Amino acid sequence: MSDRDTGLPVEQFIQALTSQLDRAQDAMALKAHVRPLTFAVKDLTLDLRAHFGMSGSVVHITPAGPGDSSASTLHLSLTSITRPMMEENTPHLSVGTDEPTLQEALGNELTSDERRRLEWAGIHTVSQFRELQSHSGESAIEQVASIPAARLKAALERATRPFVDTVSPFPQEDVNAPPLLTIRGRNFVGGEPPVVRIGGEPVPVVRANPREVLVAPLPHQFRGDLTIQTAPGRIATTRLNFAEGPATASLETKDAIEEKET
Amino acid sequence: MSPRPFGEALRDLIEAVQPAGIAGERIRVTDAYFDLPFEASLRGVGNDAEFLGDFPAWRWRTVFDRPRGRMRVRCELGDSL
Numbered sequence: 001m002s003d004r005d006t007g008l009p010v011e012q013f014i015q016a017l018t019s020q021l022d023r024a025q026d027a028m029a030l031k032a033h034v035r036p037l038t039f040a041v042k043d044l045t046l047d048l049r050a051h052f053g054m055s056g057s058v059v060h061i062t063p064a065g066p067g068d069s070s071a072s073t074l075h076l077s078l079t080s081i082t083r084p085m086m087e088e089n090t091p092h093l094s095v096g097t098d099e100p101t102l103q104e105a106l107g108n109e110l111t112s113d114e115r116r117r118l119e120w121a122g123i124h125t126v127s128q129f130r131e132l133q134s135h136s137g138e139s140a141i142e143q144v145a146s147i148p149a150a151r152l153k154a155a156l157e158r159a160t161r162p163f164v165d166t167v168s169p170f171p172q173e174d175v176n177a178p179p180l181l182t183i184r185g186r187n188f189v190g191g192e193p194p195v196v197r198i199g200g201e202p203v204p205v206v207r208a209n210p211r212e213v214l215v216a217p218l219p220h221q222f223r224g225d226l227t228i229q230t231a232p233g234r235i236a237t238t239r240l241n242f243a244e245g246p247a248t249a250s251l252e253t254k255d256a257i258e259e260k261e262t
Numbered sequence: 263m264s265p266r267p268f269g270e271a272l273r274d275l276i277e278a279v280q281p282a283g284i285a286g287e288r289i290r291v292t293d294a295y296f297d298l299p300f301e302a303s304l305r306g307v308g309n310d311a312e313f314l315g316d317f318p319a320w321r322w323r324t325v326f327d328r329p330r331g332r333m334r335v336r337c338e339l340g341d342s343l
Contacts, residue, residue, distance in 0.1 A: 008304055008311050016304070016313040023269030028276065039276050039294070043336040046315075048302050049329040063303045064329045071329055113309060 007053065007062030017046075021078070041080055048074040058146070100186060101125065109155040110147065117145040126159040162187045162194065162228050162236040170214060180206060183213045183228065190230035198240060199224030265303055268315030275317075276337050293338045300333040 008016070021041065028039060049064040049071040064071030102115050105126045110118070121141065123129050132141060133156065138149040145152075163185045170180035188194050189210045196203045196213060198221040206214040213228065222242040229235045265271075279294045280286065302315045318330060 012311060013304070013313070016311045017268065020267055020269035020272070020313050020315070023267070024272040024276070027269070027273045039280065039291075039337040039339060041272070041276070041335060042338050043334075045332075045334040046300065046302075047332040049331050050302075066326050066328055068329055073331070116309075 007051070007060035009055075009058045010061050013061050017076075018078075043080070044076075044078045046074075046076045046078075048076065050074050102129070105159040105186075106155050107158065109158045110151070114145065114147050114151075117147065121145050126156075129156065129159070160187055160190075161234050162230050164226070164228065164236045164238045167226065167238065167240060178216055179222075181215050181217060181222075183215065183226070184211065185228075185236065186211055187234075188213050188228060188230060190234065192231075195229045197225075197227045197229075198222075265301060265314040265316035268302070268313045271316045272335065275335070290339060293336065295334070295336045297332070297334045299330045301328045302331055303328060 021044070025041065049068070050073075051062045051064060051068075051071055052074075053060045053062070061074065102110070102118060102124065106115070118129070118141075121132075123132060123141075123145075129141075133152075138152050141147070141152055142149045164183060165185045167181055167183050170182045172180065183196070187210060188208055193205055193208050194213060196205055196215050198217055201218075201221065203215045203217050203221060206216055208214070223240055225237055226240050227235050227237045275296060275298075276294070279291050281289055281291065299318050300315060301318055302313070305312045305314055315333070318327070320327075323330075
């Protein structure tokens with residue numbers, strides 16, 4: 001750990017400050033379980049001696065060091081936001097219970113710093129990402145998160161590609177019924193139902209939703225490459241290998257899912 | 263003495279005015295306002311920065327001390343969030 005003599009973008013500085021306020025409030029809230037009435041910070045004003053500089057379009061702040069008499073003064077006033085105020089002024093961004101995180105959906109498309117900046121903007125999942133993009137546009141997110149619009153577009157494009165997590169036999173009560181396979185993952189429904197192939201041959205789709213596809217393969221279709229295509233160029237591939245038919249449930253899926261580019 | 267994370271200093275300050283022991287059972291401080299000298303700095307923690315802020319350790323300043331800022335904080339009994 002070292003002192004940040006080179007300074008910090010002001011947005012990150014404010015984030016570091018509010019994170020410390022949260023820690024203090026959390027510690028006091030914890031105490032409230034023991035003692036029902038406790039103190040809460042209502043207003044906070046800080047006069048900070050610091051230097052300001054520009055790096056591109058980003059304003060940096062550097063706290064003044066010892067013997068530094070020429071520093072500027074930053075006057076910051078913060079007031080606590082009550083829950084009703086927050087609910088009244090914050091647009092509701094929906095979150096599905098089983099939604100993948102940004103890390104899962106975007107992989108290495110964005111750096112960890114960029115993902116963190118999106119989280120600061122209240123974007124934790126892809127659906128929140130899309131919702132905010134449709135409300136405010138990419139340029140607004142670009143400004144808040146300092147991520148170029150083209151990279152945001154590429155990240156969203158990646159997040160809409162199909163992705164296979166698991167493939168497993170569908171349990172059926174009738175032992176004579178034709179075997180079915182359940183494919184679980186995400187983004188399985190685009191404009192049209194997905195096209196599923198095993199070993200290059202089409203497989204009938206029984207039903208499909210964005211997270212799950214039920215297919216009815218023929219007896220020889222329990223081995224080979226399984227592909228799901230939701231739109232031109234949007235294909236997820238995984239390898240099936242049922243050793244002795246689907247009843248054994250001995251499925252091997254390839255760790256890496258190959259995603260074909262448009 | 264190294265400055266503490268700001269959250270710790272703030273928590274200790276606020277808790278200091280809460281009556282302890284028997285007094286704590288019988289009286290409550292309903293609000294408090296502080297106006298204090300304050301020293302701030304930043305520390306890198308991984309890719310993040312931690313805001314350090316503490317009250318001056320000594321009344322008399324030396325050339326090794328950072329320039330002092332000022333902190334004013336108002337607290338009330340109850341919940342803010």
